Amino acid sequence: MKKDRKIPEFKKYKYSVAAVDLAAFTIIENELNVLVVKMKYDPFKGERALPGGRIRTYESIDECARREFYEKTRIKNIYLEQLYSFGDVKRDPSMRIISVAYLVLVNNGGIDLKTTEKYEEICWIPVSKVPKLAYDHSKILKYALLRLKSKLTYTNIVYNLLPQKFKLSEMRKIYEIILGRELDKRNFRKKIFSLDLIKEVGKEAGVPHRPSKLYSFKVKKPMVVEIF
Amino acid sequence: MKKDRKIPEFKKYKYSVAAVDLAAFTIIENELNVLVVKMKYDPFKGERALPGGRIRTYESIDECARREFYEKTRIKNIYLEQLYSFGDVKRDPSMRIISVAYLVLVNNGGIDLKTTEKYEEICWIPVSKVPKLAYDHSKILKYALLRLKSKLTYTNIVYNLLPQKFKLSEMRKIYEIILGRELDKRNFRKKIFSLDLIKEVGKEAGVPHRPSKLYSFKVKKPMVVEIF
DNA sequence: CCAAAAGTGTTGGGGATACACCCATGA
């Protein structure tokens, strides 16, 4: 009986608020990093979470995700993809929020991030070192990582994590980091070239070993390509 | 200038309402059918649309989808999977609605459907004969069909479209209908058996030709299986 | 000449595809 009383407490909210949460990734020093914030206010004050915010009535969900990310990082030119909507009744203890999760990929995550009025801190941290997150954000992060792995294997989205010009070994390294396993150098090369995705655009210089050729993507549009 | 005035009109809504829309499929007479309703009220009065409804504050999104489907069809035991959230500002001309689209699969769609107070009519219609739908529902339907095709090829979800006991030819027929191409009888058989998904449970009787063996799925849980 | 990373070919096996004929039953 007592248990039953718990559910109706959410009925006091007439509306379910819609929001977005961002699982944003970048590669820093051969590690996959995710953007996390430290909450400034209750509930979850002091805990880590994914950045996010409410959807305004005059913007689409994609626009909201892009705006939120820009406001928090001042980074433009990102890749953005809707993941999944999370709406458990009690995912936010303070009110009923339905959150649309987004995958964000950035190729220059190293640049400085300023904190905002909403969060105590905002920073990139290696995925391997992420603590338990507030709300259901650990679940969202897990989901985002799954999608990222999956998309790497059958699309060209890796271009969003690479600089304009890059070495093939850098590209392979990103695959190895995210998939969590080593890839054969020769087979990787064969596969990528067979897909006709990249073109040679120069040559590395000033390295104490055989210089690498530099490549660039022919097209930077999401495509299905079946890499593995 | 005039154009700019159009956007702020949506600001008059303080909240974005969250809802679900259902793309529900079943096989009827060797055709893929989708559940559509005829709208009773403006806007879109008289037009066809996918069924759907608002998310209540005390139910999760999945629960809402399940409830909506049950209320409209009185069918239980369905397969349900979240697809994507649609939230263009003007997708509903009357107010700002963010809608979480669901894929629903039913294996006994032929049973009678009663209309409800909200809709003028609710019925299954062949996907090949669906007219342009209200709201952005044509877009949702297209997305759902893509996902359905895709999921057929790498999971066992086909069991949601088959009766308890079925012939292998019925199973193959469903693949052919949804994928839109013929499949080699021998190769299909080899592939399905190699995946160890189904078991023999009997034999057809009373047909004027060699009776078919009947099969049943060993497990009815979603699994990744790479069928094609 | 040494260290360091880049670049390069071949082979074997497994899974996918293509393809045609016999079988079991009811009428």
Add this chain to the structure above:
DNA sequence: TCATGGGTGTATCCCCAACACTTTTGG
């Protein structure tokens, strides 16, 4: 015996995975 759909085997091809040595540069 005939019409109908059910059931079966083989040969080929291509893609993937495994694997080790040579090349180019700066110091």
